[in-house]
Amino acid sequence: MMLQKIATILLVHIILATSITVTGAVGTKDGVHVVVTFPFMLKDVENILCDGDTVYSLVPLGVDPHEYQITPQDFEILSKADLIISTAHTPFETNIKKLIGDGVLKAKLIEIPNIPGIKFLEHPLSGTINYHGLLMDINNYLTFIENVTNTLTFIRHDCSDVYRSKFEEIVSRARVAGVKKLLKDRVAVIDSPILQYLVNSLGAEVKHIVQIEHEVPITPKDIAKAEDVVKTYGNKTIMVVLKESIARASLNDIAYRYRVPFVELPNPLSYNSILGYHESVLEMISQDMMSPVPLDKSDVWREGYYLVYVAVGLALIVFIVLFVAKKH
């Protein structure tokens, strides 16, 4: 009787589980199934697709891709994919490349840093190539979109006209964004390497990146160097940081003391379109430029006040505890 129950439960579980359908990547038989590893290019790829084509992002929006582990559904989607677009740098992306090399996954692979025509910038401090945020540069973005369009045309030739006309639409939209050099003739201090291509594309010369690399902690010298750049270039300087950046408070303090513009941008990983992000940034910067950045009091000062309150509170608690202990 007991065994029968267990067998029934197992059977029901198997039936239920096998009936799980893959959502988000359902398309017609003839459509091209595209998988992007990072969500920030999801809409950009979606904008060129033909009827029946699908696109799916492995990493969900807002999740740090460096620590992402794929799920069984992700693998199912990968195995059905015709085209995989990867930034070629996180652990799961290098493993996907290995699976394609071994023939386990049949999809074509586009690795963004390996696309012919992609231009690289040198890190202003180390002189090494910066591989972060390559597509934030409008020209690189167009090279990427053209490469994806050509690959899609190769896979699904009957839709070549659709791909081409949608590509042209994106080109005209990107060119509108590309001509706006809102930071022209400015010298920029940025907090993360991911911003270098974006800020450079907006016309500024990046003189210093506070966090030298994604995995490298910030040193006091990195902050001091930011101040040196502001001292040297004065009003020409602009500080561009990501919201919730670890260097934000220190850079805000420098900007406050030297009265230089301080622009805070959202994390690109919270957007699902590179071009959309670029356009939002243009809007944010143009608004900030029209009214000089309000720098009433920097975060460092505000944090300093909090620390004083905390210290006074702690001292009070210690005093009360000691007093009560002495009484007893």
Add this chain to the structure above:
Amino acid sequence: MNARATCILIGFFMVLTVVSFLYIPRVEWILAIILSATIYGSVSPLIAARRLYFLASEVSHIALFAVTISVALSRETPLNSEILWAIMVGLAIVYVVGYAIHKGFDPDMATSIVVSATASSSVVSMFAVLTRYRVEYSLWSIILGDPLLTTWRDIQILAAIGLVLLITALAIYRVTIYIGIDRDTVMLSVKNTHIYEFLFFTVLGVACIALMRIIGYIVEHVLLLLPALTAINSVEGSNRVLALSIYMSIVSGLLGLVLSYWLNIAPASGIGFTALTMYMLSIALKRVKK
């Protein structure tokens, strides 16, 4: 554990294996889990016997340092393989901890010193490597894997390493337990204890560092620490602990994999929760027995 309980466990294992092969679409995933769980299940009682949980869980810090150094070494030397350098450097550091413990250092203290040194050095080496060499990937990608992204080549490597580690772990098991219980007596009565120590740290280092590339550090952490603890709570006698530890490890792995496929979550979390549930049950069982 009586014969009836053994029959139930064997029966459950057989049903679970059949269900896994029927339900999970890729044989590679099941094999990767079974092989790695067998390795970790056999190494876990050794760690428990020597009470080196701290070292076992901190090896990932050592691995990060090994990875960063491996980038420079692979570019500057004729051996152009980052993964091989990472394993060699990582193993060498584990040997340093092992030597200190062999010489009478407190294991946790030796681990703390080495982990502090490697964690601090990894910050410096990361800076040096990332600013001097053309590195277009995250450093972790050299050594971090995912059980769902294993290939047949990985399975072959896993099987070969697994066989060697399993045989070695079984060969040194009894002496390692004696060392854990009464080190001084063993030093007096057993010849060449340093060979057992060397083999133990080799097994630990290879299981921690080399296998991280195939199945990732989360599964590794869970299966290195919990199976032996669960087994110690459930049975008495070193052989039974070893057998149950391997059993618990494989069952946690397979059940976790089935669970992860059913709920569409990463296998590491499925395996982790299953192993943890088993451990909690073993504590409850122990209390009921008392």
